[in-house]
Each structure stands twice: as C-alpha cells, then as structure tokens.
Amino acid sequence: MNxxxxxxxxxxxxxxxxxxxxxxxxxxxxxxxxxxxxxxSVVFFAEALKREAGLVLEGAxxxxxxxxxxxxxxxxxxxxxxxxGSITGVSDVKGRLWAYYFEPSVGANxxxxxxxxxxxxxxxxxxxxxxxxTLQAGEGDLIAFRxxxxxxxxxxxxxxxxxxxxxxxxxxxxxxxxxxxxxFGLPDDIxxxxxxxxxxxKETVVVADKIRRLLPDTRPILREEILRTYEALFDWRGxxxxxxxxxxxxxxxxxxxxxxxxxxxxxxxxxxxxxxxxWETSEVLLMKSWEGIVISLTAFLLGLILAYVHVFFTSGxxxxxxxxxxxxxxxxxxxxxFIDPYQVATLFFLTVVPYTVAxxxxxxxxxxxxxxxxxxx
Amino acid sequence: xxxxxxxxxxxxxxxNVTGLALLFAHGAVERQRQAPVLDEKRIIVQxxxxxxxxxxxxxxxxxxxxxxxxxxxxxDNPMSLDYFPSGSILPPPPHLRAHExxx
Numbered sequence: 001m002n003x004x005x006x007x008x009x010x011x012x013x014x015x016x017x018x019x020x021x022x023x024x025x026x027x028x029x030x031x032x033x034x035x036x037x038x039x040x041s042v043v044f045f046a047e048a049l050k051r052e053a054g055l056v057l058e059g060a061x062x063x064x065x066x067x068x069x070x071x072x073x074x075x076x077x078x079x080x081x082x083x084x085g086s087i088t089g090v091s092d093v094k095g096r097l098w099a100y101y102f103e104p105s106v107g108a109n110x111x112x113x114x115x116x117x118x119x120x121x122x123x124x125x126x127x128x129x130x131x132x133x134t135l136q137a138g139e140g141d142l143i144a145f146r147x148x149x150x151x152x153x154x155x156x157x158x159x160x161x162x163x164x165x166x167x168x169x170x171x172x173x174x175x176x177x178x179x180x181x182x183x184f185g186l187p188d189d190i191x192x193x194x195x196x197x198x199x200x201x202k203e204t205v206v207v208a209d210k211i212r213r214l215l216p217d218t219r220p221i222l223r224e225e226i227l228r229t230y231e232a233l234f235d236w237r238g239x240x241x242x243x244x245x246x247x248x249x250x251x252x253x254x255x256x257x258x259x260x261x262x263x264x265x266x267x268x269x270x271x272x273x274x275x276x277x278x279w280e281t282s283e284v285l286l287m288k289s290w291e292g293i294v295i296s297l298t299a300f301l302l303g304l305i306l307a308y309v310h311v312f313f314t315s316g317x318x319x320x321x322x323x324x325x326x327x328x329x330x331x332x333x334x335x336x337x338f339i340d341p342y343q344v345a346t347l348f349f350l351t352v353v354p355y356t357v358a359x360x361x362x363x364x365x366x367x368x369x370x371x372x373x374x375x376x377x
Numbered sequence: 378x379x380x381x382x383x384x385x386x387x388x389x390x391x392x393n394v395t396g397l398a399l400l401f402a403h404g405a406v407e408r409q410r411q412a413p414v415l416d417e418k419r420i421i422v423q424x425x426x427x428x429x430x431x432x433x434x435x436x437x438x439x440x441x442x443x444x445x446x447x448x449x450x451x452x453d454n455p456m457s458l459d460y461f462p463s464g465s466i467l468p469p470p471p472h473l474r475a476h477e478x479x480x
Contacts, residue, residue: 011383019382053430055415059423064444071448096426100437109434111441113425130431161421164414168421170431171440193444195426219446221472226428226443229470233442294386301393308400312407325462327435336411337404 007290010283014290017270029299031255036303036351037310038248043343044311045319046234048335053230056168057223061195062204064096064221065211078189080215084196087214089207091199095191097180101145101173106134108329111171112183118176124158125179130170130329132160143173148185155179163332170331196220252351256358263362271366272374284367285360292359296352304347312337433463442470 018025065084067076078095085093097114110131118126125143127135137143142154161169181188196211198204208220274284310316315334324330366374421427429441438445439461447469459465 008381008383011386012381015382015386049430049432052415056418056422056430057428059419059421060428061426064428066444066446068446071446073444073446094426100440109437109440111431113427115425117424128431130434162417165418165421167430167432168418168427171434172425172431174425221428221444225470225472228472229443230430232468232471297390298393301390301397305393305396305400308397308404312404322466323432323463325433325435325439327433327463329434331431331434336415337407339401339404 007286010287011290011294014287014294017287018291018294021266025295029295031251032295032299032351032355033303033306035248035252035255036299036347037306039245039252039351040304040307040347041310041316041318042245042248043347044307044337044339045316045335047343048311048338050231050234051338052167052336053234054227057227057230060223060226061096062198062201062223063196063208063211064226065194065196065215066219066221067193067217068219069217073193075186075190076193076218078191080218081191081194083214084194084211087207087210089199089203089210090196092197094195096193096195097177097186098192099180099184103135106328108134109171109327110173110329112173112175112180114177114180115174118174119178120176121158122176122178123155124176125155126159126161126172126174127157128161128169128172129163129166130331131173132157134329145183147183153179153183166331167333171329252354256354263366267363268366268374271363272369272371275367275371276375281364281367285364288363288367289356289360292356293352295359296355300348300352303351304344308337308339311335433467435463436461439463439467442467445470445473447473 065076065080067074067080076095081093081095084090099112101110101112102108103110108131118124127137127143132138135143137157139157139160141157143157144152144154147153155175161172175183180186196207198207204222204224208222211218211220271284274287275281279287310318312335315332320330428443431440433439
C-alpha cells in the first residue's frame with residue numbers, strides 16, 4: 001500500500017469517526033467557522049482601511065501648524081503665518097479655515113471647510129453625501145446655518161460630493177471664506193491652523209524643529225505623523241482592531257483549551273480498540289490529526305470566504321454599530337480589497353495550527369496508555 | 378460505485394479553495410477598478426487640505442484624531458471620563474506622546 005492510499009484510508013476512517021458524532025462536530029464546525037469569520041473580517045477590514053488611509057492621506061499637507069493655548073488647540077494669527085514663511089525650506093504657507101458645526105435639527109456634526117475654489121461662489125456650499133442624506137438636501141436646495149449671533153444664514157447647495165468619496169467627505173461642507181467668517185464671526189487675520197509646503201521632503205523634520213524653536217506655542221504635525229495615526233488605529237496590537245479581535249481571540253482560546261483538555265470516554269475507548277486491533281500509536285495520532293485538519297481546514301476556508309463577502313460585499317455590516325457609536329452621520333463606504341498571502345498565512349497559523357495541535361495532545365496521552373486499561377474505564 | 382468519504386472531502390476542499398481563489402481574483406480586479414476612486418479621494422484630500430478620514434463624527438477628537446490635543450477627551454472637566462463610544466476604541470495618535478506641549 002503506497003503512502004497516499006494509506007492516508008486516504010485513514011482520512012476515510014477519521015471522517016466516519018467524525019460523522020458518528022455528527023451533531024457535536026457540526027456544532028463545533030459552526031462555532032469554529034464563526035470565530036475564523038470574525039477574526040478574518042477584522043483583519044481584512046483593518047488592513048483595507050489602513051492601506052486606503054495610507055494612499056488617500058498622501059494628499060494631506062506636508063506640515064500642519066496648530067497653536068496650543070492652555071493645553072488646547074486655539075486659533076492662530078496671520079503674524080504666525082508670516083514668521084513661518086521666513087523659515088528656510090518652507091515654500092508655501094497657507095491659513096486653513098475649518099470648523100465643526102452641530103446641526104440640532106438632526107443631531108449631526110458637520111465639518112465646514114474653506115477652499116479657494118469656493119471663494120468664487122459665495123452664498124453656495126458643496127456638501128458631502130452624508131450631509132445630503134441627513135438633511136435630505138440636494139443640488140439647488142437651501143441649507144440654513146445658525147451663525148455666531150443666533151441669526152440663520154441660508155446657503156444654496158451647489159454640488160454634492162460623490163458618494164464613492166464618503167470615507168473622506170461624508171460630513172464635509174465646503175464653504176467660501178467670506179461666508180465662513182460671517183457665520184462664525186472670525187476676524188480677517190485669524191485662521192484655524194496653518195499648512196506648510198516643504199520644498200525638500202527630507203527636510204520636513206528639520207523644518208518642524210525650526211517651527212518649535214521659532215514659535216514655542218505651536219505644534220507642527222507632519223504628514224508622516226498623520227499616516228502613523230491611522231497605522232496605529234488599525235494596528236493589530238491596539239485600537240479598534242484589538243477591541244473586536246480580543247473577543248474573538250478569547251472565544252478561540254476557551255474553545256481550543258476545552259478541546260485540548262478533554263477527550264470523551266467514547267473517544268478514549270475508540271483509541272483503545274484501535275490499539276487493541278493492531279494500530280500503531282503513530283497511526284492513531286495520524287487519524288486524530290486528520291480529524292483536526294478536516295474540522296479546522298473546513299472552518300478556515302468557510303470562515304475566510306464568509307469574511308471576504310462580509311467585508312467587501314456588504315461593507316462590514318456587523319462592524320457598523322462599533323464604528324457608528326453615537327454618530328448620527330455615518331459614512332457609507334465600500335472598502336477596497338487589499339489582501340495578500342501574508343494575511344491569509346497569519347490567519348492560518350492563528351486558527352488552524354493551534355486547533356490541530358490541541359486535538360493531538362489529549363489523543364497522544366490516550367494512545368500511549370495500555371489499550372486494556374482504556375477499554376476497562 | 379459509492380463515493381469514498383475522503384474523495385468527497387477532497388472535492389469539498391477543492392471547491393472551497395477555488396471559491397477563495399476567485400474571491401482573491403475579484404480583489405485584484407476590484408483594486409484596479411477602484412484605483413480612479415482612490416485617486417479622486419486623494420485629490421479631495423489635497424484640494425481641501427484634509428488631515429483625517431471621516432470614520433467617526435460623534436466627537437471632534439475622533440473625527441480628526443491627527444489634529445486633536447490630549448485634553449479633548451476630558452473637555453468638560455478634568456475628572457470627566459471620555460464618554461463617546463468612538464473614544465474608547467480610538468488610541469491616542471503616537472505623535473501626541475512626543476510633543477512637549479502635550480505632556
């Protein structure tokens with residue numbers, strides 16, 4: 001009998017053994033598949049958003065300079081802007097105007113952003129798809145904003161950002177500088193923060209150091225730091241991923257531990273009979289390994305397929321309540337499938353290998369005891 | 378002739394692996410298809426000078442974590458705990474631990 005035939009006979013026997021206890025094994029397969037599904041969904045979702053954040057935020061300013069007063073972010077003056085312009089290596093300094101706006105009628109928070117393009121069309125705004133959804137406003141409609149003096153200002157919706165860009169624009173309201181300053185009562189020489197363009201990207205750290213020395217009440221934030229913020233958010237070891245991952249990992253540990261420490265009387269008797277009829281210990285272990293592989297490989301493949309469908313076809317519906325929190329305005333987005341063999345290999349070693357090992361250990365204990373002793377238990 | 382159980386298992390596994398491979402192929406096609414959409418988002422970020430993704434809109438320090446300061450989760454008073462759900466899953470940005478004004 002060649003090696004393949006022997007393995008197939010053992011697989012046949014292992015499958016018969018699993019089918020004899022089909023209710024228990026089916027329940028086991030369902031739970032295992034669910035655990036793999038959750039872990040894989042988290043990994044796929046986090047990696048997709050991390051990669052997308054990296055690509056999209058490449059367009060972020062080289063350096064953002066904020067003024068801090070008493071530990072809080074404060075508005076910054078034109079005087080700061082002029083000083084920053086004198087730093088060698090800085091090619092362009094711009095004042096950025098942006099603000100948060102709470103809309104009490106729907107309970108949603110919007111982000112108002114001023115752009116140079118909007119200056120040409122005062123009295124109008126471009127809104128994100130999320131704003132459009134919550135206010136049920138489209139092109140040509142008027143939106144009323146409550147100004148700093150309590151008076152309402154109506155602005156016409158000139159454009160709605162495409163819904164495919166919701167991950168960056170869902171809550172945005174693009175507004176002209178004149179309307180923004182009138183709405184919030186800001187004087188002309190005040191900005192929310194400043195953005196810098198640095199001529200040589202390698203000099204950004206040096207420029208940031210110069211900013212700290214020249215303007216000690218400010219804080220420069222580099223684009224690399226912005227990118228690292230999102231890497232940290234979607235990192236396996238912390239943040240949102242850990243919050244979801246921890247529950248699934250704990251379930252898996254309990255599950256594997258239960259399997260590793262228990263072998264039913266029926267299973268022990270089966271091992272005893274196999275030994276008594278002439279099976280070698282290695283063959284018993286091989287049969288038990290196949291039992292573990294059949295369950296874990298099936299659960300792994302099904303879990304991975306379901307996770308892919310969940311994340312990339314249904315936009316990770318199960319994660320929506322976690323991301324939504326108390327927010328009324330929630331961006332609807334379809335993650336781009338950034339998956340690679342490394343992720344699949346990591347998931348394989350995190351799920352299939354521990355379970356298979358957990359199956360073999362108690363069987364090895366039973367297979368090394370005298371068959372007569374086991375059968376008399 | 379009856380199908381051997383091992384043959385059924387192999388066939389089932391092959392179907393699953395093929396299904397997974399097709400999904401991964403879908404991923405590759407989708408990445409190509411979504412490339413212009415990603416470019417469009419990058420252009421919006423560049424044009425508007427944005428620093429953050431719009432993931433959470435409930436609290437300002439989770440809407441724009443990259444430009445938040447350390448005291449914002451305790452904005453109501455120094456003993457007030459962070460009560461926004463998004464604040465509990467969003468770690469502080471790494472650079473907030475580095476700057477002297479944030480210590």
